[in-house]
Amino acid sequence: MTFAYDFSLQHLLGIEGLNRLDIEYLLDRANEFVENRTPEQSLKGKTLINLFFENSTRTQSSFDISAKRLGADVVNMSVQSSSVKKGETLVDTAMTLNAMQPDLLVIRHGSSGAVRLLSRKVDCAVVNAGDGTHEHPTQALLDALTIRRRKGRIEGLKVAICGDILHSRVARSNAMLLHLMGAEVRLVAPPTLMPSGTETWGAHSTHTNMIEGISGCDVVMMLRLQLERMHGLYLPSKREFFHLYGLDKEKLSHAAPDALIMHPGPMNRGVEIDSAITESANSTITEQVSMGVFVRMAVLDALARNLDRARAEASA
Numbered sequence: 001m002t003f004a005y006d007f008s009l010q011h012l013l014g015i016e017g018l019n020r021l022d023i024e025y026l027l028d029r030a031n032e033f034v035e036n037r038t039p040e041q042s043l044k045g046k047t048l049i050n051l052f053f054e055n056s057t058r059t060q061s062s063f064d065i066s067a068k069r070l071g072a073d074v075v076n077m078s079v080q081s082s083s084v085k086k087g088e089t090l091v092d093t094a095m096t097l098n099a100m101q102p103d104l105l106v107i108r109h110g111s112s113g114a115v116r117l118l119s120r121k122v123d124c125a126v127v128n129a130g131d132g133t134h135e136h137p138t139q140a141l142l143d144a145l146t147i148r149r150r151k152g153r154i155e156g157l158k159v160a161i162c163g164d165i166l167h168s169r170v171a172r173s174n175a176m177l178l179h180l181m182g183a184e185v186r187l188v189a190p191p192t193l194m195p196s197g198t199e200t201w202g203a204h205s206t207h208t209n210m211i212e213g214i215s216g217c218d219v220v221m222m223l224r225l226q227l228e229r230m231h232g233l234y235l236p237s238k239r240e241f242f243h244l245y246g247l248d249k250e251k252l253s254h255a256a257p258d259a260l261i262m263h264p265g266p267m268n269r270g271v272e273i274d275s276a277i278t279e280s281a282n283s284t285i286t287e288q289v290s291m292g293v294f295v296r297m298a299v300l301d302a303l304a305r306n307l308d309r310a311r312a313e314a315s316a
């Protein structure tokens with residue numbers, strides 16, 4: 001059973017703002033959902049709206065499945081056929097949806113900070129499903145759950161996050177969470193794809209040499225090259241990138257022998273990762289997707305409880 005802990009947040013906007021106990025609570029709760037195939041219908045009578053302004057396979061469908069498993073009604077807003085296409089502003093869209101009194105709003109948007117802005121305009125609980133290059137908190141939580149289940153701990157592990165750090169919301173959320181949980185976080189990228197200020201994320205070190213960066217690591221987390229966010233020339237070619245920064249058998253041999261191979265997906269096979277190693281026993285890529293459902297159940301369950309409490313207090 002999850003330890004008694006008062007997870008009190010109204011929204012999940014990022015890993016920034018969470019403390020170690022918040023994270024442990026959510027991971028323990030998610031682990032309970034992994035073990036329990038018939039969970040309590042804690043979202044029965046509640047409505048969740050998925051509002052995705054950017055493409056998604058894993059995140060949107062797993063929020064849909066997670067919410068339904070807990071008994072919620074789910075509306076998947078199609079932004080492509082919505083009034084956004086007629087020029088309605090982001091804030092007007094959010095306030096229109098808010099007027100229908102949903103309980104939970106899950107938002108993905110291409111602009112950093114957009115989800116926080118919307119959370120101030122609505123009465124329901126808001127979950128950040130990825131905002132620009134800022135944060136993707138549920139991805140970091142599901143990655144942490146995967147690591148903890150495979151390795152039995154996070155504290156003391158050496159984790160290398162490799163690839164397009166500059167355009168990645170996954171890198172920032174993961175670095176912050178893993179640092180909070182006591183891991184040593186190394187960032188590996190070409191100089192053009194390494195942002196400044198990563199020490200504020202809790203990164204222990206940065207490396208432009210991949211062999212040096214992943215040497216002795218317990219976890220090697222690869223990131224997608226986010227070509228759609230690149231306005232300019234960051235790389236000589238994808239082939240050159242793979243040669244220097246793509247994870248293949250030879251580079252992996254410098255990590256710990258039992259190192260986990262992680263990727264949040266979607267993957268560019270043969271660009272940031274060699275297809276052959278995605279299928280190996282130490283690859284957790286499919287498991288990460290499975291853990292996403294349980295982590296999102298834990299997040300929705302916790303936020304719905306806090307929403308009920310806030311509503312009860314407001315009407316008392």
Ligand code: CP
Nearest residue numbers: 056057058059264265
């Ligand atoms: N990892 C991740 O966010 O995947 P999707 O873009 O498919 O949701």
